[in-house]
Amino acid sequence: METLAFWILAGLAWAWHASMRARELALDEARYACVANAVRWLDDTVSLQSMGLQRDEQGRWRVRRIYGFRYLEADHLIREGVVMLLGREVQGVLLDTSRLDS
Numbered sequence: 001m002e003t004l005a006f007w008i009l010a011g012l013a014w015a016w017h018a019s020m021r022a023r024e025l026a027l028d029e030a031r032y033a034c035v036a037n038a039v040r041w042l043d044d045t046v047s048l049q050s051m052g053l054q055r056d057e058q059g060r061w062r063v064r065r066i067y068g069f070r071y072l073e074a075d076h077l078i079r080e081g082v083v084m085l086l087g088r089e090v091q092g093v094l095l096d097t098s099r100l101d102s
Contacts, residue, residue: 022065042069065085
């Protein structure tokens with residue numbers, strides 16, 4: 001019974017660590033996108049919008065995470081962007097996702 005509890009705790013610790021690494025990667029990508037596009041990143045943070053499983057190019061299952069962030073354009077409009085991750089790879093960064101709905 002103690003062995004099972006150990007493995008459960010180890011699994012939870014691994015999942016937490018992987019989530020923190022993915023969040024740090026999303027933070028770096030959001031920061032870079034804002035600097036590259038000359039916009040001001042609001043709050044210096046990202047928030048997890050969705051998480052699920054998806055196959056990568058080799059057919060292996062990976063965790064797909066989408067993080068959202070907000071930024072301020074020169075005309076003082078607050079816009080939203082997203083960082084898409086598949087496992088440890090950045091799949092893309094989109095700025096101004098509000099225009100995608102139009």
